[in-house]
Amino acid sequence: MVTQTTIILSLLAGMIEVLIPAEFVQQWLSKEAGFKGIILGSLGGMILAMGPYAAFPIIASILASGAGLGTIVSIITGWTLLGLSKAPFEAAFFGAKFFTYKLIFSIPFCFAAGLLAHILEITIFT
Amino acid sequence: MKRSMLIIYISAAIFIIIAYIVGGNDLVLDGLNISMKTASQSALMLLASFIVIGQIQVILSKEMLDKWLQSFSGIKGIIISALAGGLFPGDPYIYYPFILSFKEKELPFYIFISFVFGKHIYDFSRIPMEMSLIDPNIALIKNLITLPIPIITGLLAQRFFANRTMENMFLKVGDDGDPNHNNS
Numbered sequence: 001m002v003t004q005t006t007i008i009l010s011l012l013a014g015m016i017e018v019l020i021p022a023e024f025v026q027q028w029l030s031k032e033a034g035f036k037g038i039i040l041g042s043l044g045g046m047i048l049a050m051g052p053y054a055a056f057p058i059i060a061s062i063l064a065s066g067a068g069l070g071t072i073v074s075i076i077t078g079w080t081l082l083g084l085s086k087a088p089f090e091a092a093f094f095g096a097k098f099f100t101y102k103l104i105f106s107i108p109f110c111f112a113a114g115l116l117a118h119i120l121e122i123t124i125f126t
Numbered sequence: 127m128k129r130s131m132l133i134i135y136i137s138a139a140i141f142i143i144i145a146y147i148v149g150g151n152d153l154v155l156d157g158l159n160i161s162m163k164t165a166s167q168s169a170l171m172l173l174a175s176f177i178v179i180g181q182i183q184v185i186l187s188k189e190m191l192d193k194w195l196q197s198f199s200g201i202k203g204i205i206i207s208a209l210a211g212g213l214f215p216g217d218p219y220i221y222y223p224f225i226l227s228f229k230e231k232e233l234p235f236y237i238f239i240s241f242v243f244g245k246h247i248y249d250f251s252r253i254p255m256e257m258s259l260i261d262p263n264i265a266l267i268k269n270l271i272t273l274p275i276p277i278i279t280g281l282l283a284q285r286f287f288a289n290r291t292m293e294n295m296f297l298k299v300g301d302d303g304d305p306n307h308n309n310s
Contacts (some may be wrong), residue, residue: 006169008134009159009259014161015141051217052252054134056259060164062247063260073268076256080246081275089218093226094296102242105279113271120267 009057016061031068031121038114042069042107045078049085069125070118078115081106182215189225195228195237204240204261204280211241211276212248221245229293235290241282247275272310 029037048055057080063072084101090099145153191210198206212220225241248269256265287295 003169005131006165006172008131009172010161010165010168011158012134012138012141013164013259014157014159015138015145015154017160018157019141019145019148030131052131052255052259053131054137054192056255057134057164063264064160069264069267070263072260073271076260076268077247077272080249080272081243086218086246089222093222098296109272109275109279113268113275116271117267119272 005053009053012054013057013061013064016058017064019066020061022065025062025065025067029062029065029067029071031070031118033068033071034118035115037068037071038074038111038118041067041074041114042078042082042110045075045080045110046082046084048075048079049083049087051085055079068118069121070114073117074110074114077110081110141300161256168258171254171262175251175254175258178213178254182251183212186213191224195233195241196231199234199237200284201277201281203234203237204277204284207237207240208244208248208276208280211244211246212250214245215239229296230293233292234284235287235292235295236280236283238292238295239283240276243276243279247272 027033028040031037033040048058059072059075062075067075087099090102141215142157143153145157155248191214194210211221216225225238228238253265253269256268
């Protein structure tokens with residue numbers, strides 16, 4: 001089971017990595033992209049409406065393609081806080097109003113986490 | 127087969143086809159080379175992550191978490207409930223019904239918020255997977271950066287909804303607010 005899972009996840013990650021255009025990563029997701037990458041990362045994390053087994057290989061491929069730390073942290077935070085896969089459950093159990101407020105309230109946290117990671121990258125990890 | 131695994135199989139097949147269309151056999155082989163490297167690097171960590179997930183599920187009982195959530199208040203309650211959220215195993219269809227069961231137990235709203243954000247941000251069973259599938263350093267940095275989020279949200283909820291419980295926050299139209307009244 002573990003071997004099978006590892007192989008299929010790695011296959012997915014490898015294929016995504018070769019398919020992501022380098023120019024796109026450089027312009028929109030790299031360290032140089034700055035806050036643009038953080039915003040795009042947070043929104044990208046939100047639409048990754050899937051479990052960790054599927055989402056993490058995709059995020060790993062984006063990282064391997066040259067995305068910045070700020071972008072990667074905002075994607076993961078966006079996926080955990082804003083992830084639309086949780087939306088039907090939140091709306092069903094607590095109401096659409098709660099889901100909407102929680103979503104709006106969570107967005108600044110994704111930006112802040114990405115920004116902090118970006119600052120760390122340009123100040124400490126360069 | 128679990129739905130999530132089925133999605134991964136289908137996604138992998140689609141990406142192989144796209145790689146073939148875009149770059150022919152060469153691009154597919156490049157992808158396979160990267161896949162083999164990734165597989166050899168992450169296999170052990172992935173095995174460790176499955177063991178951690180299994181252990182958390184065995185060690186923690188719902189009764190234990192139930193007791194934790196109701197025994198503490200204030201900042202201690204916020205931290206404990208955020209940690210309880212992080213330790214609670216399972217998907218939304220498991221943890222949302224669990225936390226919803228506190229609606230009639232007068233659980234403060236801020237404790238509920240800390241639990242929900244703790245589950246989203248901490249989710250300890252996810253950390254080994256993050257480390258094995260993304261990168262251990264990235265996982266560490268991300269978890270350190272986001273560590274205060276459930277505490278901050280809990281404190282904000284306490285500040286603005288100090289005397290509100292889950293029940294009166296989630297009253298539906300037509301509910302009379304009487305805790306003894308069974309709405310179902």
